[in-house]
Amino acid sequence: MNAAFATVRRYAGIYAALIRYSLIHEMQFKANFLLWILVEGLWFGLQIAFMTVLYGHTDSIAGWSRWEVVLLVGCNQFIQQLFHMLFVTNLSNLSELIRKGTLDLLFLQPVNTRFLISVKKFEIGNIANALMGLAVVGYALVKLDRVPSVAQWLGFVVVCVAGLAIHYSLMFLLACIAFWTVRAQGIVWGYYNLFNIARLPADAFPRGAYRAVFTWVLPMLLVSNVPAKLLADRLGSPWELMPLIGMAVVCFVASELFWRMSLRHYTSASS
Amino acid sequence: MGKYLHVFGLGIQNTLVYRINFLFRAAFGLVPLAGTLFLWKSIYAGKEPGAVLGGYTLAQMISYYLLVTLVDAVTAVAEDDWQIAADIKDGQVSQFLLKPMDYLTYRLCLYGSGRAVYTTMALIPVSVFIVFQRENFVLPSDAATLSVALASIVMAGILQFFIAYMVALLAFWVLDVSTFIFIQFAFEYIASGHLFPLDILPVALQKVVLLTPYPYLLYFPVGVYLGQIRGVALWQGIGMQAGWILVAYLGARWMWSRGLRTYTAVGG
Numbered sequence: 138m139n140a141a142f143a144t145v146r147r148y149a150g151i152y153a154a155l156i157r158y159s160l161i162h163e164m165q166f167k168a169n170f171l172l173w174i175l176v177e178g179l180w181f182g183l184q185i186a187f188m189t190v191l192y193g194h195t196d197s198i199a200g201w202s203r204w205e206v207v208l209l210v211g212c213n214q215f216i217q218q219l220f221h222m223l224f225v226t227n228l229s230n231l232s233e234l235i236r237k238g239t240l241d242l243l244f245l246q247p248v249n250t251r252f253l254i255s256v257k258k259f260e261i262g263n264i265a266n267a268l269m270g271l272a273v274v275g276y277a278l279v280k281l282d283r284v285p286s287v288a289q290w291l292g293f294v295v296v297c298v299a300g301l302a303i304h305y306s307l308m309f310l311l312a313c314i315a316f317w318t319v320r321a322q323g324i325v326w327g328y329y330n331l332f333n334i335a336r337l338p339a340d341a342f343p344r345g346a347y348r349a350v351f352t353w354v355l356p357m358l359l360v361s362n363v364p365a366k367l368l369a370d371r372l373g374s375p376w377e378l379m380p381l382i383g384m385a386v387v388c389f390v391a392s393e394l395f396w397r398m399s400l401r402h403y404t405s406a407s408s
Numbered sequence: 409m410g411k412y413l414h415v416f417g418l419g420i421q422n423t424l425v426y427r428i429n430f431l432f433r434a435a436f437g438l439v440p441l442a443g444t445l446f447l448w449k450s451i452y453a454g455k456e457p458g459a460v461l462g463g464y465t466l467a468q469m470i471s472y473y474l475l476v477t478l479v480d481a482v483t484a485v486a487e488d489d490w491q492i493a494a495d496i497k498d499g500q501v502s503q504f505l506l507k508p509m510d511y512l513t514y515r516l517c518l519y520g521s522g523r524a525v526y527t528t529m530a531l532i533p534v535s536v537f538i539v540f541q542r543e544n545f546v547l548p549s550d551a552a553t554l555s556v557a558l559a560s561i562v563m564a565g566i567l568q569f570f571i572a573y574m575v576a577l578l579a580f581w582v583l584d585v586s587t588f589i590f591i592q593f594a595f596e597y598i599a600s601g602h603l604f605p606l607d608i609l610p611v612a613l614q615k616v617v618l619l620t621p622y623p624y625l626l627y628f629p630v631g632v633y634l635g636q637i638r639g640v641a642l643w644q645g646i647g648m649q650a651g652w653i654l655v656a657y658l659g660a661r662w663m664w665s666r667g668l669r670t671y672t673a674v675g676g
Contacts, residue, residue, distance in 0.1 A: 172587040179594045187603050191451065194461045194608060199450045327436035334443035341450040347442060 214270030238406030419521025462608030570656035580667030601627030
């Protein structure tokens with residue numbers, strides 16, 4: 138027990154140092170830092186504008202009202218921006234680490250390598266965009282006249298963590314393909330396309346191959362839909378949370394197995 | 409002229425290296441496209457059969473998105489803007505100041521060759537997709553419509569290139585142009601009709617948007633193909649498209665000559 142506690146403390150200390158370093162690095166380019174927040178905010182505005190225009194022509198999409206869909210887009214933004222803050226830059230960088238052989242250096246550190254690869258750079262600016270997402274969630278809830286219970290908010294935290302775990306595991310898994318192909322930028326880019334469907338109401342998709350794949354293989358239709366449904370009180374029973382949590386565990390285990398398999402394939406580029 | 413044909417040929421050879429990458433890129437791009445189509449189908453499903461939204465039936469709406477995907481494959485700027493910015497930052501443009509070669513024409517040839525290879529590869533997954541959606545895919549009403557639409561697509565490509573070129577030339581003045589590229593792209597994404605046909609916007613907003621260069625990148629050529637834009641509106645649109653190409657061309661030339669005055673030829 139004490140040993141486990143010491144490990145957690147050690148890793149928390151390392152993470153704090155990494156965050157501090159990222160912050161110092163980021164503050165060298167203040168104007169750029171602010172511009173990026175603006176760019177991300179602009180894209181978020183676009184998503185909401187798109188939905189607003191659609192609801193100019195209809196009152197409901199697959200049973201979702203206007204503000205329920207705004208809530209969904211907000212939840213998606215919140216989760217996606219947290220994902221950007223913690224992982225995206227790091228995972229996109231994995232193929233470069235492999236190509237240049239810089240990964241060797243990380244192997245030699247007395248820390249779990251996967252941990253270092255995953256969290257090395259902390260994108261502080263995305264906090265602002267995640268909060269924008271949360272603000273939109275709050276506004277949509279007011280419009281819907283909904284006050285989620287404490288249990289629902291706690292559930293929201295749990296499902297957001299599960300959604301993050303899914304995004305992280307899938308993108309990590311895709312990034313590991315670089316151990317074979319070396320260049321994997323295209324694959325990482327492809328993940329951005331998958332992102333895009335997460336903010337659409339899953340009920341709009343007819344039962345069939347497309348919906349099945351994006352629920353049970355690449356669970357994009359769960360990650361934002363389930364949190365939004367929870368807050369909007371659209372869940373039939375708490376059991377509807379289980380597919381998301383279950384898929385998070387499955388994806389994480391799959392990514393760890395693939396990571397270990399990939400490592401056996403690693404041939405250093407530097408020497 | 410001969411030397412630029414040579415550049416075009418070299419561009420083809422260079423981009424052929426990325427053909428598999430292009431194939432994946434185009435195939436991955438179909439995932440959100442399918443998502444958008446499902447969304448529209450479910451909106452139309454809530455209306456009476458044969459309903460018209462913003463002047464589009466379901467089949468026309470789906471054709472609109474399929475054609476946007478096709479036109480986007482032909483005209484979208486892939487790496488060109490990043491490469492131009494990098495050329496300026498790394499001092500690579502110096503060699504063009506010494507050679508009897510015009511940098512803008514050189515980049516235009518490379519853009520053309522890149523698009524030729526990309527379109528060829530993208531046609532594989534996109535046409536498979538269109539075959540699945542064939543009952544909703546509208547063909548042009550006659551040969552004249554088709555030829556005007558094709559001409560308009562080529563003009564859209566040229567306009568697209570000039571816009572990207574100008575944004576990339578900002579690299580003469582700022583260290584990192586990527587934020588500017590993304591900001592420009594965000595406006596383009598909504599105002600060009602990539603996200604939805606502009607007809608479904610409120611009329612006042614539509615009029616404003618149609619004065620910007622963006623609709624002439626996607627919305628206009630696609631509308632011509634579908635027969636949504638006809639008669640006077642068609643020729644006005646072609647005029648606007650040509651006008652914006654001229655403005656963008658002059659703007660690009662002007663920025664280049666201003667930029668060269670601040671250019672310091674780093675590393676070269």
